[in-house]
Amino acid sequence: MDQFILQVLNGLDKGSAYALIALGLTLIFGTLGVVNFAHGALFMLGAFCAVTLSRILTLSHTVIDESKKDFLGNPLKVEVPYIQDWFGQAAGQTIIDWAVPLSILFAIPIMILIGVVMERGLIKHFYKRPHADQILVTFGLAIVIQEIVKYYFGANQIPTPAPEAFIGSFDFGALIGREPGAIIYPYWRIVYFLFSALLIAAVFAFLQFTTFGMVVRAGMADRETVGLLGINIDRRFTIMFGIAAAVAGLAGVMYTPINSPNYHMGMDFLVISFVVVVVGGMGSLGGAVLAGFVLGILESFASLQAVIEALPGINQVVIYLVAIIILLTRPRGLLGRKGVMED
Amino acid sequence: MFGLDKKDTGLLLIVAALVAFAPILLNPFPENSALAQFNAGYPDLMQRFVIFGIFAIGFNILFGLTGYLSFGHAAFLGVGSYAGVWMLKLLTINVIPAIIMSTLVAGLFSILIGYISLRRSGIYFSILTLAFAQMSFALAASVLTPITGGETGLQTGLNDPRIFPEFLGGGATSGGNIPAPELFGLEMRASYELSVGGWLWTFNAGYYVCAIIMLVAFYVAIRIFRSPFGMMLRAVKSNQRRLNYTGLNTKPYMLACFVISGMYAGLAGGLMVSMDPLAGAERMQWTASGEVVLMTILGGVGTLIGPVLGAGMIKYFENIFSKINDNLLHQWFAFMPDGLEDFMVAVIHPFIGKGWHLTLGLLFMLVVIFLPGGLVEGGQRIGGLFKRKKKNTTTDTQSTAAN
Amino acid sequence: MGILEVKGVNKRFGGLQALGDVNLSVAENSVHAIIGPNGAGKSTLLNCLVGMLIPDSGSVTFQGESVLGRNPHEINQMGISRVFQTPEIFGDLSVIENVMIPCFAKRDGAFELNAWGAVRGQADIRDTAEQILIDVNMQDKRHINAASLSRGDKRRLEMAMCLVQQPKLLLLDEPTAGMARADTNNTIDLLKEIHDSRDITMAIIEHDMHVVFSLAERITVLAQGSPLVEETPENIKGHPKVREAYLGEAQV
Numbered sequence: 001m002d003q004f005i006l007q008v009l010n011g012l013d014k015g016s017a018y019a020l021i022a023l024g025l026t027l028i029f030g031t032l033g034v035v036n037f038a039h040g041a042l043f044m045l046g047a048f049c050a051v052t053l054s055r056i057l058t059l060s061h062t063v064i065d066e067s068k069k070d071f072l073g074n075p076l077k078v079e080v081p082y083i084q085d086w087f088g089q090a091a092g093q094t095i096i097d098w099a100v101p102l103s104i105l106f107a108i109p110i111m112i113l114i115g116v117v118m119e120r121g122l123i124k125h126f127y128k129r130p131h132a133d134q135i136l137v138t139f140g141l142a143i144v145i146q147e148i149v150k151y152y153f154g155a156n157q158i159p160t161p162a163p164e165a166f167i168g169s170f171d172f173g174a175l176i177g178r179e180p181g182a183i184i185y186p187y188w189r190i191v192y193f194l195f196s197a198l199l200i201a202a203v204f205a206f207l208q209f210t211t212f213g214m215v216v217r218a219g220m221a222d223r224e225t226v227g228l229l230g231i232n233i234d235r236r237f238t239i240m241f242g243i244a245a246a247v248a249g250l251a252g253v254m255y256t257p258i259n260s261p262n263y264h265m266g267m268d269f270l271v272i273s274f275v276v277v278v279v280g281g282m283g284s285l286g287g288a289v290l291a292g293f294v295l296g297i298l299e300s301f302a303s304l305q306a307v308i309e310a311l312p313g314i315n316q317v318v319i320y321l322v323a324i325i326i327l328l329t330r331p332r333g334l335l336g337r338k339g340v341m342e343d
Numbered sequence: 344m345f346g347l348d349k350k351d352t353g354l355l356l357i358v359a360a361l362v363a364f365a366p367i368l369l370n371p372f373p374e375n376s377a378l379a380q381f382n383a384g385y386p387d388l389m390q391r392f393v394i395f396g397i398f399a400i401g402f403n404i405l406f407g408l409t410g411y412l413s414f415g416h417a418a419f420l421g422v423g424s425y426a427g428v429w430m431l432k433l434l435t436i437n438v439i440p441a442i443i444m445s446t447l448v449a450g451l452f453s454i455l456i457g458y459i460s461l462r463r464s465g466i467y468f469s470i471l472t473l474a475f476a477q478m479s480f481a482l483a484a485s486v487l488t489p490i491t492g493g494e495t496g497l498q499t500g501l502n503d504p505r506i507f508p509e510f511l512g513g514g515a516t517s518g519g520n521i522p523a524p525e526l527f528g529l530e531m532r533a534s535y536e537l538s539v540g541g542w543l544w545t546f547n548a549g550y551y552v553c554a555i556i557m558l559v560a561f562y563v564a565i566r567i568f569r570s571p572f573g574m575m576l577r578a579v580k581s582n583q584r585r586l587n588y589t590g591l592n593t594k595p596y597m598l599a600c601f602v603i604s605g606m607y608a609g610l611a612g613g614l615m616v617s618m619d620p621l622a623g624a625e626r627m628q629w630t631a632s633g634e635v636v637l638m639t640i641l642g643g644v645g646t647l648i649g650p651v652l653g654a655g656m657i658k659y660f661e662n663i664f665s666k667i668n669d670n671l672l673h674q675w676f677a678f679m680p681d682g683l684e685d686f687m688v689a690v691i692h693p694f695i696g697k698g699w700h701l702t703l704g705l706l707f708m709l710v711v712i713f714l715p716g717g718l719v720e721g722g723q724r725i726g727g728l729f730k731r732k733k734k735n736t737t738t739d740t741q742s743t744a745a746n
Numbered sequence: 747m748g749i750l751e752v753k754g755v756n757k758r759f760g761g762l763q764a765l766g767d768v769n770l771s772v773a774e775n776s777v778h779a780i781i782g783p784n785g786a787g788k789s790t791l792l793n794c795l796v797g798m799l800i801p802d803s804g805s806v807t808f809q810g811e812s813v814l815g816r817n818p819h820e821i822n823q824m825g826i827s828r829v830f831q832t833p834e835i836f837g838d839l840s841v842i843e844n845v846m847i848p849c850f851a852k853r854d855g856a857f858e859l860n861a862w863g864a865v866r867g868q869a870d871i872r873d874t875a876e877q878i879l880i881d882v883n884m885q886d887k888r889h890i891n892a893a894s895l896s897r898g899d900k901r902r903l904e905m906a907m908c909l910v911q912q913p914k915l916l917l918l919d920e921p922t923a924g925m926a927r928a929d930t931n932n933t934i935d936l937l938k939e940i941h942d943s944r945d946i947t948m949a950i951i952e953h954d955m956h957v958v959f960s961l962a963e964r965i966t967v968l969a970q971g972s973p974l975v976e977e978t979p980e981n982i983k984g985h986p987k988v989r990e991a992y993l994g995e996a997q998v
Contacts, residue, residue, distance in 0.1 A: 035466065125712070131466060132412050136640055137711040139633065143704030151693050151701070271473065271629055278470045313486030320474035320481075327467055328459065346864060571850050571868065572861035574839070578847050581836040588796070588834070589907065590822030590851040599859050 002182040013189040015296020016196035020251035021273040022288035024244035030220040037138040040270025041145040046252025047261035049107035054099035115245025150263040162188040162257035281336020373541030386547030393557040399638040399650030401607020407645035410580035415476025419605040421627030423449040423612025432503040438617035449609020457601035484624040496623035643717030664699040749774040755804030764790045766971040782968035827908035833900035837893030845875040878910040898929040
């Protein structure tokens, strides 16, 4: 039982990432009808927003500290971040420590901007082209974005730690009345899950309860009719693209402490996210979220020692296996609608 | 000739000539000149040109004719590679059984995957093939290590238990070294170097083996494109519903096409290990499948020569562009004033060396946006410009000739 | 006994009775029209005839053999061809290739892996295809891409693709839908000519009464999923039940 809970928990953080990326993919597919292979790159860009912000915050200048001497007896040179000059040492240190959560604020406008520019500059011209062309051009764009990031940040993983308060683990088992020490779970992962849940809820609430969201949902169902009603649906869809980009970006920002970002992290997630979208059902937002969590948790269960011993290699392939089975038995995925991308 | 019409025969002969003289054509710059950097006429790269050419030709038979976008074709290449190495290890160091076996094994594997994946079309088909390929990759890298050599890869060794060590002139362990793959005693890595003036040309045995097989593969592809079977496949792409109501069962057509395409990939894998007897799991990863998609699109989907051009172009970029460095740039722009020189180097720097992927990505995007027909369409457009100019002067003669 | 026999066919979609106890017999070499107001179940019936839908109960037999549960290509191989509401042709292929494909299907059956011999080497196929294009008066367009044909020509091409297989039964689903008057009349003439020159049974689903009365020898009126009347065109005009179905009871 403890093992079971632990595996569910372990699956949640990856599942959250899958769900968020798949949600963005589905938003773009549902509104614009575009299959966006560059979505993983947006996730990666979000992660690098966090890297960039923490680099900006630690911009330093050198001061000669007379109180400390090196081994030759010369005064020691110390790097002092500007931020500590401005806010005092303690406050400055705290701000640097909290770089990752702060990046959320930093990433939202940047990611929306990137999304809007991408849609207006490139994707717009591909609405009428076949899906294969859309896949290919966004695939090319993903390579370009990836290489630009690699050029500026290098090919290595860049460690980006969580704030000190969230480093370490806590005893989840004791919290829910199980035996102490049985279920140990890192703080940041629970933060990531809660953040994702909040973000997903926010997106759904936005679509459900605002007029803007209502028009977008109507547009997803029948684009032409909404256009005939005199509503500028294109502009709204552009904004939706921006929002989808921001969702992917935020998923990336918060993921950095779990897995240090590198330039190809997006591609790794993209492939699985596509599987998630298809398993959930093309065009179904709820399906994308559901499939994201289900596959994340399944993956976590498959990596149990006992399971691996029974079925060697299952942890590597479980997602694809499930995808194949679902596609063959439920062609429209878990919650897919009829008639989406069937040709 | 060969059962082809005039135009196709011409194309085949041109390709044959280009391939035959590639060692000379690809080394247009003298050995010691500053531009020798751009010479591509060395055996390793030329082998890759033709091997990936085969891979792309096969992919194009599926994607170009039927419009089914497989994102898992590298799996067949990988399976073919493993089968090839095992033949080299267990049977004989002669490459012929390896090449035949890798094609057959990849064919069997593609029957299995094709039978299941072809139950769906569109993006669902793409995802299914992707899922199968990723599964094969993951399993090859982990659980199947006894068969695949895991992450280090599978290669021939000193103590391989070959059944026919002396089979067809092969198998002599050359002085305690691991025997190199060969064809009736001719080692694949054997080369004949010819130096004329400042030029150095290398004629490599392995390259010519690959080249001949590539020409055969190309010829078979032309026959398929021009056959009733090829016409049915184009009809599948155009309107599958009508085809069904016309009394044709599209499923066996699709499966046959998928298997042929998979066998081409397996053949490419077999040739790869015949040149260099090492097969790794990364050969099956989805990025490798993506690469063949890039090649085909870049060259021209659905055209005969396009995939070969695309494969050549990408492999050229990968090997030549990636070797240009800043020193070389400084040499080229040395004639400019210093400030301008540094500026030019700084501008070009991100696109070369390790940044060649960036150039490739940009190029690929430009092709998809402006030239959906790929390089072939680009060539046709340029050709069209010239023709139009010519036409204005020769309209009269043409119209009389037409009658 | 007709060439096509529909007996007691029922089909429900959820709570909607789309077809209720449909009986229909199409006589050999006749032109049989099925008419009815919107929602009468005409398209559902047609889809049952070609294997796209399987009825909940009842039987559909063609020349004594059941067509139910067969794939579209098997039904075609039995000798039934279908013309769609919007012409379904191979847009990326040339006109002559469009006609050659059904020739191959007729000659080689549902599947033959003929990957080696060139298309241009198949003289018999090419001759048949050329001949049918002459018959439908499209021989000068044979190398044009089918997608760039006019709507009327696309319809003509689709007809040619069906005729070249020498089907025993030709099913036409609103063959003149969305056509201009001139094109409609051309199509009527074409169909008349086909019927006069070949032994082909035709079943037409049509809205346009002009088309129906110019072609049909028998007419079945469907209303709310059930056949109302089956009569000759003369007797259908002014038939009280038909007026009722189309115009509502108030008019009677």
